[in-house]
Amino acid sequence: MQALVGFVTDEGLVPGDRLPTERVLAERLKVSRTTVREALTRWQELGLVERRQGSGTYLKAAVTRNMLHMPLTLASGNDFNSLMHTLEIRRGLEAEAAALSAERVSDADIAMIEQKLIRMEEAFHERHGMSADEDWDFHLAVFRASGNPLFEQIIAAMYEMFHRFWEHPLGVRDFGHASFPYHRTLFNAIAARDPVAARAEALKLIATVEDDLKRGAANLKKQTQKNRVHN
Amino acid sequence: MQALVGFVTDEGLVPGDRLPTERVLAERLKVSRTTVREALTRWQELGLVERRQGSGTYLKAAVTRNMLHMPLTLASGNDFNSLMHTLEIRRGLEAEAAALSAERVSDADIAMIEQKLIRMEEAFHERHGMSADEDWDFHLAVFRASGNPLFEQIIAAMYEMFHRFWEHPLGVRDFGHASFPYHRTLFNAIAARDPVAARAEALKLIATVEDDLKRGAANLKKQTQKNRVHN
DNA sequence: TTCTTTCAATTGGTTGGACCATTGTGCCAA
DNA sequence: TTGGCACAATGGTCCAACCAATTGAAAGAA
Numbered sequence A, B: 001m002q003a004l005v006g007f008v009t010d011e012g013l014v015p016g017d018r019l020p021t022e023r024v025l026a027e028r029l030k031v032s033r034t035t036v037r038e039a040l041t042r043w044q045e046l047g048l049v050e051r052r053q054g055s056g057t058y059l060k061a062a063v064t065r066n067m068l069h070m071p072l073t074l075a076s077g078n079d080f081n082s083l084m085h086t087l088e089i090r091r092g093l094e095a096e097a098a099a100l101s102a103e104r105v106s107d108a109d110i111a112m113i114e115q116k117l118i119r120m121e122e123a124f125h126e127r128h129g130m131s132a133d134e135d136w137d138f139h140l141a142v143f144r145a146s147g148n149p150l151f152e153q154i155i156a157a158m159y160e161m162f163h164r165f166w167e168h169p170l171g172v173r174d175f176g177h178a179s180f181p182y183h184r185t186l187f188n189a190i191a192a193r194d195p196v197a198a199r200a201e202a203l204k205l206i207a208t209v210e211d212d213l214k215r216g217a218a219n220l221k222k223q224t225q226k227n228r229v230h231n
Numbered sequence C: 001t002t003c004t005t006t007c008a009a010t011t012g013g014t015t016g017g018a019c020c021a022t023t024g025t026g027c028c029a030a
Numbered sequence D: 001t002t003g004g005c006a007c008a009a010t011g012g013t014c015c016a017a018c019c020a021a022t023t024g025a026a027a028g029a030a
Helices: A001-009 A022-029 A033-045 A081-104 A107-128 A132-145 A149-163 A177-191 A195-230 B002-010 B023-029 B033-045 B080-104 B107-127 B132-145 B149-163 B177-191 B195-230
Strands: A049-052 A056-059 A067-074 B049-052 B056-059 B067-073
Touching: A001 A022, A022 A033, A033 A049, A033 B033, A049 B177, A049 B195, A067 A081, A067 B132, A067 B149, A081 A132, A081 A149, A081 A177, A081 A195, A081 B080, A081 B149, A107 A132, A107 A177, A132 A149, A132 B149, A149 B067, A149 B080, A177 A195, B002 B023, B033 B049, B080 B132, B080 B149, B080 B177, B080 B195, B107 B132, B107 B177, B132 B149, B132 B177, B177 B195
Parallel strands: none
Antiparallel strands: A049 A056, A067 B067, B049 B056
């Protein structure tokens, strides 16, 4: 198991590279092919490698020692409760990240965040609605300013869960619209290096998203009732 | 693979239950034991089951169809900064989880948390120091009361990071000692269903751990300087 | 030449069987 | 009652063989 990590790092393999075949790997590491397969299965489940029958095994992410594995599992991720759960995580983490960023932000960070903010605002006015990409870029810049890479990676997973299946979660067309003004107030708090205000603004921002979500759930309920009447 | 999900759900197994042995499972599902093992290995890596040699395989989380898996692997070191980063995540999440638990906790949850608390306190007085297992059990009960399984999954990874290499992190012998009293105050706040107080107590608890960590870093620095003098 | 078809080699997937290492349990003696 | 020991149950590792999908080169047709 650890031997495999050593092999990959020693060999200097980078994402995209093709690993040796299981048979070769087994011989080189002096273990049975079964054991190699168990290890590769685990890596596959962790998203580290991709296996294609008849083709080979390909590295999907950098492999190092001291990796921290965090398998996240949502029961049937497409209902209101699961989305709400991801939001609760975001609330805890985004507030903390905003406060830390306000404490640690550098001048270069401020410039970067403001640039992302302006791009987001432009996109908003062009399309008359939130743009997921620009919005995410802005938040990303905030997380990066916190100096803690874990925020970015964990919340990225939450975002992906959120946006994986729904362009318009639960049928709310202007989803995220209400959060728009709080992006600038959040930026102002961070630029002023005011952790308390930054946390407060981040919480307000998340609260608007929660409201949207609840609104969506209410709509869904109404529709269900309508359908019941029609049937 | 999917057959295993079907089996577990059909059999009505709940977390904590012991699965049939691999050999029995293989026979029932009409596949080889190797295949069962591959599937179980994947589940293990996803945190769904725990396997104990000589004992059996135990269900750790509810298994349903339509589960959404999002494995997250973070590159992380064992240095002071990495530990500090995990603590920042914990601060954000534990505070949020404590507040949510205070809002949603059921009477049964309160009883469960109190039981874990008492066990932890007993262990503390026996060993004159924090016991990692009992401490974790207590926090786990709090997270479960929040009704959001993501808290447990994420913070479990943070804990693992913390306890992976050091029984006594950074040479601090009574690590976590100072956090002891806040476990009971946290419980009291949750039992009183007071989210604001619960959040405050959780923050105090984390703050003591941070202090310990900083103290450890200072010690380490001192020792390094001593060694330099000796050499 | 160039495109399509065919087929054999390569590669991951599955199987059954054997043995090892650890754990839990029940028996037996002190 | 208690302590230790033997044994059975269980997960972990290994092997050798075969199955199934993919790939790419060789063969053949246009």
